[in-house]
Amino acid sequence: MSDGRLAGKRAVVTGGCGGIGTAICARFAREGATVVACDVAGTDAPAPGGVTVARLDVTDEDAVAALFASLAEEGPALDILVNAAGIEIEKTIEETTLEEWNRIFAINVTGMFLTAKHALPLLRRAGEASVVNFGSYDGFIADPGLAAYCATKGAVHALTRAMACDHGPEGIRVNAVCPGYIDTPMLQSFFQDAGDIESLQQAVRDVHPMRRYGTPEDIANLVTWLASDEARYASGQLWVLDGGLSAQVQQMRL
Amino acid sequence: MHVGVLAGGKALVTGGGRGIGRAVVEAYRDAGAAVMTCGRGARPDDLPEDVAWAQADVSDPRACEALVAAAVARLGGLSILVNNAGVQVEKTVADSTDADWDLVMGVNARAVFQMCRAALPVFRQAGGGAIVNIGSISGDLADPSMALYNASKAFVHGLTRSIAVDHGADGVRCNAICPGWILTEMADAAFALARDPEAAKADALKRHAAGRFGRPEDVARAAVWLAGPDADFVTGRCITVDGGLTAASPLNPGVF
Secondary structure (H helix, E strand, C coil): CCCCCCCCCEEEEECCCCHHHHHHHHHHHHCCCEEEEEECCHHHCCCCCCEEEEECCCCCHHHHHHHHHHHHHHCCCCCEEEECCCCCCCCCCCCCCHHHHHHHHHHHHHHHHHHHHHHHHHHHHCCCEEEEEECCHHHCCECCCCHHHHHHHHHHHHHHHHHHHHHHHHCEEEEEEEECCECCHHHHHHHHCCCCHHHHHHHHHHHCCCCCCECHHHHHHHHHHHHCHHHCCCCCCEEEECCCHHHECCCCCC | CCCCCCCCCEEEECCCCCHHHHHHHHHHHHCCCEEEEEECCCCCCCCCCCCEEEECCCCCCCHHHHHHHHHHHHHCCCCEEEECCCCCCCCCCCCCCHHHHHHHHHHHHHHHHHHHHHHHHHHHHHCCEEEEEECCHHHCCECCCCHHHHHHHHHHHHHHHHHHHHHHHHCEEEEEEEECCECCHHHHHHHHCCCCHHHHHHHHHHCCCCCCCECHHHHHHHHHHHHCHHHCCCCCCEEEECCCHHHECCCCHHHC
């Protein structure tokens, strides 16, 4: 444990019990970090060793402030904040209600703002800290019928650069991970309405230069690197991890 | 449509016998410019009479300088250069021969460089000029089995920025247009390779937010704007004209 790449580091991961968040927390723990996995699902989910689960609604500022206040009592600093909490709404803007719009921005963007804002005093104290936000390749190019989601991810990308500029002088690095298609419950729900799921999934794999979609472990590999000291000169960047999908022009079926 | 926008302009357009180049030639002419164009063959019968024609193959390294000189002599100067001539070889790197490289890079890269190099002193002496290069969305994103073509268009994009940066002080503006799928003979040839050309065409159509394929006139209108006074502060840019194709994910689930 002690020779792990994150040995001795303290990390908070929001959305820590989701598809990708679970893989990140497990990997962080294996690399020697002490991890607090925050999730609206709270303690119902089983946690691996080294991971403590805390119930947290990232849209609730009082709750976010209380979490970081209690972390401040338990230890002097926070080395890593991963903002992985997020939801998806599969609608065009015309079908999206104001309530849905406000909800996805509250979780995907405002939640990130709140956790980062209240984590900053603790991150500063670490001397060198890393924040990893979850953007998406959808923040660069549009998937049809995901308008509000695409917009939140574009906001995350801009926020990531802004935070990197503002807090770099304080020793805080801020990056975004921009996944493509990752095999998670969110992706399965995206497939669900499609009818013949198996042939759809095969078609989706075939569009990728790597001929598969990503796994939560693929994402955890990148997040671990960004969180580690090896990435100490990496900041303000949007790291696309999509098996080469977005390197291509749209693939016509010829 | 663009009446008078390019009045007094003197334009040389490479590869203007047909396709996108021809549309640029006619749009420039409509906008009031004096135009000369060129191609490997004889003057096309339907080319408007007041457009000058030079039979020239820009893949010949000696052709470009002579072409610019001929345009200056014929038009009484030169203020606009459009590098449109291009070729495409549909192969991966593994399948490409040295002859493929010489062809694709000779026309799509070296000729663009040579044309620009020959035009720059003319522009400098005249106090400025505008270059419009035809790049491609494939210069930024990979089209499968088009390796050398994709790379040649990335060269065009890079050269466009360099010329803008290096020669802006001489009053030279240099921009590129990156067309998507424009229905030309080149695109029809690509569909013809499909197992079911009609189905391939329908699939491709669904991926265009604009609901249609591009037409040579779409590129020509952008070329008029970039060469004209309304784009006086625009330089070093690669402007995509693709009906929204590359704004959408390559994995377009609606199409499956």
